[in-house]
Amino acid sequence: xxxxxxxxxxxxxxxxxxxxxxxxxxxxxxxxxxxxxxxxxxxxxxxxxxxxxxxxxxxxxxxxxxxxxxxxxxxxxxxxxxxxxxxxxxxxxxxxxxxxxxxxxxxxxxxxxxxxxxxxxxxxxxxxxxxxxxxxxxxxxxxxxxxxxxxxxxxxxxxxxxxxxxxxxxxxxxxxxxxxxxxxxxxxxxxxxxxxxxxxxxxxxxxxxxxxxxxxxxxxxxxxxxxxxxxxxxxxxxxxxxxxxxxxxxxxxxxxxxxxxxxxxxxxxxxxxxxxxxxxxxxxxxxxxxx
Amino acid sequence: xxxxxxxxxxxxxxxxxxxxxxxxxxxxxxxxxxxxxxxxxxxxxxxxxxxxxxxxxxxxxxxxxxxxxxxxxxxxxxxxxxxxxxxxxxxxxxxxxxxxxxxxxxxxxxxxxxxxxxxxxxxxxxxxxxxxxxxxxxxxxxxxxxxxxxxxxxxxxxxxxxxxxxxxxxxxxxxxxxxx
Amino acid sequence: xxxxxxxxxxxxxxxxxxxxxxxxxxxxxxxxxxxxxxxxxxxxxxxxxxxxxxxxxxxxxxxxxxxxxxxxxxxxxxxxxxxxxxxxxxxxxxxxxxxxxxxxxxxxxxxxxxxxxxxxxxxxxxxxxxxxxxxxxxxxxxxxxxxxxxxxxxxxxxxxxxxxxxxxxxxxxxxxxxxxxxxxxxxxxxxxxxxxxxxxxxxxxxxxxxxxxxxxxxxxxxxxxxxxxxxxxxxxxxxxxxxxxxxxxxxxxxxxxxxxxxxxxxxxxxxxxxxxxxxxxxxxxxxxxxxxxxxxxxxxxxxxxxxxxxxxxxxxxxxxxxxxxxxxxxxxxxxxxxxxxxxxxxxxxxxxxxxxxxxxxxxxxxxxxxxxxxxxxxxxxxxxxxxxxxxxx
Numbered sequence: 001x002x003x004x005x006x007x008x009x010x011x012x013x014x015x016x017x018x019x020x021x022x023x024x025x026x027x028x029x030x031x032x033x034x035x036x037x038x039x040x041x042x043x044x045x046x047x048x049x050x051x052x053x054x055x056x057x058x059x060x061x062x063x064x065x066x067x068x069x070x071x072x073x074x075x076x077x078x079x080x081x082x083x084x085x086x087x088x089x090x091x092x093x094x095x096x097x098x099x100x101x102x103x104x105x106x107x108x109x110x111x112x113x114x115x116x117x118x119x120x121x122x123x124x125x126x127x128x129x130x131x132x133x134x135x136x137x138x139x140x141x142x143x144x145x146x147x148x149x150x151x152x153x154x155x156x157x158x159x160x161x162x163x164x165x166x167x168x169x170x171x172x173x174x175x176x177x178x179x180x181x182x183x184x185x186x187x188x189x190x191x192x193x194x195x196x197x198x199x200x201x202x203x204x205x206x207x208x209x210x211x212x213x214x215x216x217x218x219x220x221x222x223x224x225x226x227x228x229x230x231x232x233x234x235x236x237x238x239x240x241x242x243x244x245x246x247x248x249x250x251x252x253x254x255x256x257x258x259x260x261x262x263x264x265x266x267x268x269x270x271x272x273x274x275x276x277x278x279x280x281x282x283x284x285x286x287x288x289x290x291x
Numbered sequence: 292x293x294x295x296x297x298x299x300x301x302x303x304x305x306x307x308x309x310x311x312x313x314x315x316x317x318x319x320x321x322x323x324x325x326x327x328x329x330x331x332x333x334x335x336x337x338x339x340x341x342x343x344x345x346x347x348x349x350x351x352x353x354x355x356x357x358x359x360x361x362x363x364x365x366x367x368x369x370x371x372x373x374x375x376x377x378x379x380x381x382x383x384x385x386x387x388x389x390x391x392x393x394x395x396x397x398x399x400x401x402x403x404x405x406x407x408x409x410x411x412x413x414x415x416x417x418x419x420x421x422x423x424x425x426x427x428x429x430x431x432x433x434x435x436x437x438x439x440x441x442x443x444x445x446x447x448x449x450x451x452x453x454x455x456x457x458x459x460x461x462x463x464x465x466x467x468x469x470x471x
Numbered sequence: 472x473x474x475x476x477x478x479x480x481x482x483x484x485x486x487x488x489x490x491x492x493x494x495x496x497x498x499x500x501x502x503x504x505x506x507x508x509x510x511x512x513x514x515x516x517x518x519x520x521x522x523x524x525x526x527x528x529x530x531x532x533x534x535x536x537x538x539x540x541x542x543x544x545x546x547x548x549x550x551x552x553x554x555x556x557x558x559x560x561x562x563x564x565x566x567x568x569x570x571x572x573x574x575x576x577x578x579x580x581x582x583x584x585x586x587x588x589x590x591x592x593x594x595x596x597x598x599x600x601x602x603x604x605x606x607x608x609x610x611x612x613x614x615x616x617x618x619x620x621x622x623x624x625x626x627x628x629x630x631x632x633x634x635x636x637x638x639x640x641x642x643x644x645x646x647x648x649x650x651x652x653x654x655x656x657x658x659x660x661x662x663x664x665x666x667x668x669x670x671x672x673x674x675x676x677x678x679x680x681x682x683x684x685x686x687x688x689x690x691x692x693x694x695x696x697x698x699x700x701x702x703x704x705x706x707x708x709x710x711x712x713x714x715x716x717x718x719x720x721x722x723x724x725x726x727x728x729x730x731x732x733x734x735x736x737x738x739x740x741x742x743x744x745x746x747x748x749x750x751x752x753x754x755x756x757x758x759x760x761x762x763x764x765x766x767x768x769x770x771x772x773x774x775x776x777x778x779x780x781x782x783x784x785x786x787x788x789x790x791x792x793x794x795x796x797x798x799x800x801x802x803x804x805x806x807x808x809x810x811x812x813x814x815x816x817x818x819x820x821x822x823x824x825x826x827x828x829x830x831x832x833x834x835x836x837x838x839x840x841x842x843x844x845x846x847x848x849x850x851x852x853x854x855x856x857x858x859x860x861x862x863x864x
Contacts, residue, residue: 016714019725049710054551065714065725070707072554073716074547075577081544085551085559086707088509088535090473093555093708111547114540278530285483285531311662315491318664325491327662330601352779353854354661 004042007035014038014048016068023062027213027221029180029206030060033127034067036204037096040190051094054083056108058100059134059208060127077108080115083122091121091271094194101128101142105161109141112163116170116199121269123193124201126163129208137211148215167201168263174200175263179228180207182259189261198269205232205257235260292323293347294431295356298421299373300365300389302340305418308444309363310342312422316432316440317346323432326354339369346431361429363421365389365404384425384467386417398469400428407459416456419445423460428467474508474534474557478670484531488667494632494659495562498588498652499524501636502560504673507586508534509559511548513541513567516600517656518590521562542567546574546587553583554715556706558640562588564656565606566597569614575649576615577717582691582702582741584643584678588636588652590659591771593823593847602849603656605771605822609829611651612800618738620745621800622752623651625770629663635797641676642752646745647701653799655822657772657851681705685712691737692722700744745801753803756795759785763792765816765861768807768831770796772851773820779854784861791861799827804834811838818860820844820852 004010024030041051048069055061057076064071074082083095104112104126115122131149132138139149141161148155167175174196178186186204193200207213207224218224233256241249296313300306307329314327329342343356359377363384364370370390377383383399388406393399404420411420419441426437438457445453481503492500498521502510510529512522522538529536535557539545545561552559563571568589578585589611593604607614612621622642624635632654639650681688681703683695690713693700705711718726719734727733745752758781760766765784767777774795784791794810796803807830810817816839819828825843832841844860846852 016712018723019714048712050708052555052707065716069712070554070705071714071716072551072707073714073718074550075573075717078543078547078574081539081547082551084537084539084544085509085511085548085553085557086555087551088511088537088548089552089555089557089559090708092473110540111544114544274530274535278533281531282533311491314662319487319489319491325664327491328657328660350778351775352782353776353851354657355851357853357855 010038010042014041014068016066019066022066024059025208025210027207027209027224028059029129029204029208030063030127032180033060033125033204033206034063036186036190037125039187040194043187044191044194046094046194050092051096052086053096053098054079054086055098056100056103058103058132060098060100061103063098077103077106078111079103080108080111080120080122080124084115084120087120087122087271095122096194097122097124099124099126101126101130101161101163102132102140105141105163113166113170116167116172116201118270119171119173119198119267121198121271122200123196124199125190126201126203127206128163128203129206129212131208131212133208133211137215147212164201164203164262171267172201172263173198173265173267173269174261176201176261177203177205177257177259179205179232179259181225181228192261192264197272198267232257232259234258235262293345293349294360294429295358296344296346296361296363296429297341297356297359297373297377298343298363298365299339299341299369300418301369302338304340304365305415306340306342306365309418309422310344312437312440312444313344313346313432315444316437317344320436320439321433323348324351326351328355339366339372341369341373361425363425365417365421367392382428384421384428386421394471396471398471400424400467400469402460402463402467404460404463407463408456411452411455411459413452416452419453419456420460420463423457424464424467427461427464434461476506476508477532481532482667482670484528485667489664490667491662491664492629493520494626494629494654494661494663495520495590496524497629497632497665498562498636498654499528500665500667501633502586502640503528503532504633504668505637505640506558506675507560507640509549509552509557510534510561511537511539511545511552511559512561513539513545513563515542515564515567517592517603517659518562518564518567518588520659521588521590525562542570543574546571546578549585550574550578550581550583553585554707556708558584558644560586560588560640562590564590565592565594568607568610572610572614576617576619578649579615579619579741580717581715582647583649584647585649586636586639586643586652587649588654591653591655593849599849601656603659603772603822603851604847604849605653605655605773605826608653608799608821608823608826611653618742620648620742621651622646622648622745622798623653623800624754624797625653625799626658627771627774627795628658629661630665631797632658633665633667637673641674644676644678645701646748647678647704648741648745653771655772678704681709681711685710689722690724691720693740700740700747749801749803749805752798752801753806754798755803755806756797757792758795759790759792760794760810760813762790764790764814765818766791766810766814767793767857768796768810768817768819768827769793770799770827773822776852776854776857777820780857780861783854783858789861796827802830802834804830807831807834808836811835814839816840816842818842818844818857820846820857822846822851
């Protein structure tokens with residue numbers, strides 16, 4: 001049973017104190033997401049000796065360093081491929097990947113696609129801040145149309161990446177999106193994702209006031225949070241309006257970013273299938289020997 | 292003793308397997324050293340394919356033939372392409388049905404491998420008939436060793452037909468004459 | 472898959488003791504015998520037969536085979552698997568090796584044991600996919616950024632493809648470094664006899680696992696249990712809570728990116744852990760070096776025509792010898808220095824425009840003549856082409 005009741009106790013239990021202070025800026029959402037993960041882990045009573053945190057490059061990929069557990073801080077974009085190997089070597093381990101929008105949807109897109117397609121049993125926590133924050137605010141594949149980045153100084157003309165749509169299409173077992181302005185739903189979602197066999201992914205909209213906010217008139221964190229409130233909608237509400245709403249209501253929400261759980265299915269994971277394959281080969285061999 | 296064998300034909304005909312069988316016979320079922328190499332065009336089927344084997348009682352340095360002793364051709368294209376660098380006294384074995392234009396002013400051994408294979412019920416064993424014939428004609432490797440290598444190299448359910456193909460090839464080889 | 476090396480099962484899967492197989496396949500055999508339990512790969516000519524062989528055999532010995540999405544993913548999965556406790560390996564060729572370079576460096580920096588079989592071809596770029604060459608000898612040593620020590624073996628025959636893959640695993644485990652088996656398309660696609668060694672004749676080296684008190688354990692420093700610069704290995708899931716990063720890190724594994732002393736200490740340890748042992752690691756074959764005045768310094772496939780040329784010359788009474796580098800990196804500089812003081816001329820035949828000739832020249836230091844004998848285009852030197860270099864000697 002969960003023993004931790006306060007945030008302070010939670011942090012003592014799960015944080016790697018030698019690594020403090022963090023590199024994160026004021027207003028950064030990474031800590032909030034880490035908090036969700038800690039509460040979820042606590043409520044699931046996950047064995048931290050059997051849980052490995054994997055990440056790539058970027059601010060959010062620094063999170064495993066702050067967690068008192070095994071952590072593999074890999075190269076840019078490759079965390080999911082590394083994680084695949086860890087899981088292959090020891091399927092008993094829980095694998096949680098922290099990645100960013102640039103890391104996962106940009107340079108690491110191919111690994112994401114194939115891990116989701118293979119249904120590798122890992123949990124991807126993608127922290128999307130619309131920018132390459134660590135390196136000073138270059139254009140990310142998720143950046144909204146028209147937003148400003150150091151490498152899109154006249155406004156972004158590329159269409160942003162909806163990674164949840166992609167994950168759904170690939171048949172990932174669990175796909176959800178939240179923003180860090182939600183207090184409880186994300187914790188439940190992280191729990192569901194960790195418990196889910198096969199590939200699970202949660203995207204978090206999370207502010208980067210320093211690299212993204214400042215350039216996009218959202219430098220004040222309150223404004224940033226308000227932007228999320230104004231520009232996101234829960235999937236249930238979205239669907240209701242799209243079905244029963246007036247044209248005017250539909251027009252108002254059609255470009256909003258949907259939040260919630262988009263996919264929750266049970267499809268056998270890669271390593272379950274693999275174990276069966278190995279068993280099949282052994283049985284075949286044993287039969288062959290009897291002959 | 293050092294002998295170099297080149298087997299060629301079109302891709303998919305089993306020339307690689309044929310070379311493999313000679314190499315295996317020499318180095319696994321006899322005490323020789325052997326190397327087998329191959330080259331083929333980019334296409335998986337068709338095109339000219341070539342498999343080469345060196346058999347020696349000494350250590351084999353350079354693993355590709357420099358002076359071909361035995362030349363087996365199972366397609367016209369391969370016969371025309373891979374004959375260029377053979378010696379004046381290289382022993383040539385062909386299937387006259389597969390290499391109709393083989394009159395090149397020098398004697399060749401003619402083995403109707405494909406016909407024999409068809410009689411056995413499957414054209415696919417043409418290469419093994421040829422292996423049998425060449426084994427008799429070259430007379431370098433023990434017949435039983437090559438036979439063992441055939442058995443060891445083909446899928447289990449095709450062992451019987453391949454054994455027969457090899458034996459019939461061996462007979463055909465014994466009766467073949469080096470003629471213009 | 473939880474894997475335990477099962478010698479009986481491995482032998483059952485490999486089959487007969489004496490076989491006539493492809494060089495690529497011999498790398499598979501070597502991997503299985505060494506206890507490889509994870510293979511992540513991506514098919515590429517002329518290394519695809521390694522990947523295919525692993526796909527066929529690894530599940531049968533209860534290991535895990537995965538065809539990854541690309542070579543970057545392959546080497547990443549291999550490194551991940553190693554931290555998960557597996558002996559892991561991948562196989563590739565030139566373009567794939569180029570793609571692996573960043574994570575090759577990651578394996579070096581994080582001291583991850585793993586094996587890369589590179590059945591080399593040539594370039595630049597796609598080059599000649601189906602033909603052999605020695606295009607990556609320098610890439611293995613200098614291909615990833617920063618300072619590091621490579622360990623690379625170069626088989627000259629099919630038996631060595633198997634033996635050196637076993638050696639590669641042992642070296643990787645001992646030094647906690649990626650190890651390359653630098654085969655090439657010629658040897659990889661050659662069939663020869665191999666003798667599968669008996670279990671009692673196989674030496675298996677395992678990484679030393681972390682065993683000391685978890686609070687006292689320091690993951691990235693000299694071993695705390697042995698006299699070694701190679702730290703004990705805290706496999707993920709064993710409770711050591713190790714943080715592993717490609718960033719410059721301190722002894723505890725935590726980022727120390729802006730600290731010069733930490734960087735210097737780390738990089739000097741992970742390079743000298745290998746170079747300190749150069750005498751133990753060096754592996755060369757010496758032919759006729761007692762009297763030779765002209766010597767081929769060779770490795771891999773080019774040793775084959777060189778040996779033929781040498782025999783032709785010896786038959787005519789010429790004093791020619793050969794030094795074959797079975798292990799090319801770390802470079803056996805002491806052997807070259809010794810050789811240079813005893814001979815008049817060193818000829819370095821390579822299936823590239825001259826790669827290993829450079830360290831040879833560096834260590835000869837003008838003591839004798841050094842001649843590069845390159846051949847490119849996807850063919851080995853003919854013996855008489857190399858013999859020409861010996862004429863008049």
